[in-house]
Amino acid sequence: MGNRDELLAAEQVTAENGAEPRRRDVTRVGLIVPSSNTTMETELPELFARQTAATGQRYTFHSARATLKSVTREELLAMVDKAADCAVAVSDADVDVIAYACLVAVMAQGPGAHTASEDVIARAASDNGHPAAVTSSAGALVRVLQGLGAGRVAMVAPYMKPLTAMVRDYVEGSGISVLDAASLEVEDNLAVGCLDPAQLPRIARELRREGAEAIVLSACVQMPSLPAVQEVEDELGVPVVTAATATTYEILRHLGHEPAIPGAGGLLDGRFSPVEAVR
CATH class of the missing domain: 3.40.50.12500 (Rossmann fold)
Known part of the structure; x- marks a missing residue:
């Protein structure tokens, strides 16, 4: 039992006010995805696994889902209405960064809509007691x-x-x-x-x-x-x-982690360095 207690003490930091424990060595990434999405939760973990192999940085992924079956303007706008609720749900995991991973749902609102969408998500997470950096696939x-x-x-x-x-x-x-x-x-x-x-x-x-x-x-x-x-x-x-890849890039930059991901283009292996890409 002594070794187990020592391991838990080494891996977790518990706030005196009773907040949930936090891992010292793992970054938590929150995703807001359409309910029918099967790709972001496979491609992003693969990309971050390559980042881990190159740098030793470690990541876990935590998702909230909003209903979307057919990619129509009507369903996309209905999904947008769920963004704040999803942000509250995923922020319950005390994530370090949230990615709103539905590009066309944001774009359906008209040019520049990513700014307001990211603000809605950031405010919802903060009001829930777990502020986090926010990006969106559209904005990224x-x-x-x-x-x-x-x-x-x-x-x-x-x-x-x-x-x-x-x-x-x-x-x-x-x-x-x-x-x-x-x-x-x-x-x-x-x-x-x-x-x-x-x-x-x-x-x-x-x-x-x-x-x-x-x-x-x-x-x-x-x-x-x-x-x-x-x-x-x-x-x-x-x-x-x-x-x-654009979403992955912005997540990394929000976290202060230099991209070091091979085999996914110059954006993520460090050959191309966008200027002021992160809002």
């Missing part, structure tokens, strides 16, 4: 592109054409010209999560990308893309980012 994507100086991009999205056009308008509303936006026309969100990332290099090649300064290989947190990021970047010779 545009801030990373701006920080990279990518004034012209081409992108791939899984959405029906009207939603892809909305994402395009949102990105352009941030001062970034979208040269082309491929729309894969998948409405069911579970089906989006089953798309084959091995098809992305071909789709990226077919984009109208002359003059592009970056490629957005997945403008969606649900469309798998991680296995293709490095391949497409190596082939096309410009930075390749996704909703997941």
Whole structure:
């Protein structure tokens, strides 16, 4: 029993006011995801596992879910109404940072909406007694592109054409010209999560990308893309980012951790350093 007590004392810090214990050596990452999302909770842990292997920094993930089955404007706006409740739920885990991981739900509100969404989540967590840094996939994507100086991009999205056009308008509303936006026309969100990332290099090649300064290989947190990021970047010779890699980058920077993730593009292995990418 003595050894067990010593181990618990070494791993946990208990506040005198009765607050829950905190691990000294582990960072807690909170995610707010659509209920049908199957990708962010696989791609982000994989990326952070690579960060752990490179740096020794350790992370755990804690999610709250908001109902979303079909990627329609109506369901997306209904999900937005749940953001504050989800922030309260995930902040109960006393997380260090919260990522609002539904890019198109934010973008459906119009250009610049990520700022207000992040403020709502931060305020809800703080009012719940557990303040945390906050990012959103929508905000992370545009801030990373701006920080990279990518004034012209081409992108791939899984959405029906009207939603892809909305994402395009949102990105352009941030001062970034979208040269082309491929729309894969998948409405069911579970089906989006089953798309084959091995098809992305071909789709990226077919984009109208002359003059592009970056490629957005997945403008969606649900469309798998991680296995293709490095391949497409190596082939096309410009930075390749996704909703997941941009979100990962901002989480790391909010935590003060230098990105050291191999095999996921220059944004995360330290070759590209966006300027003032974190809000």
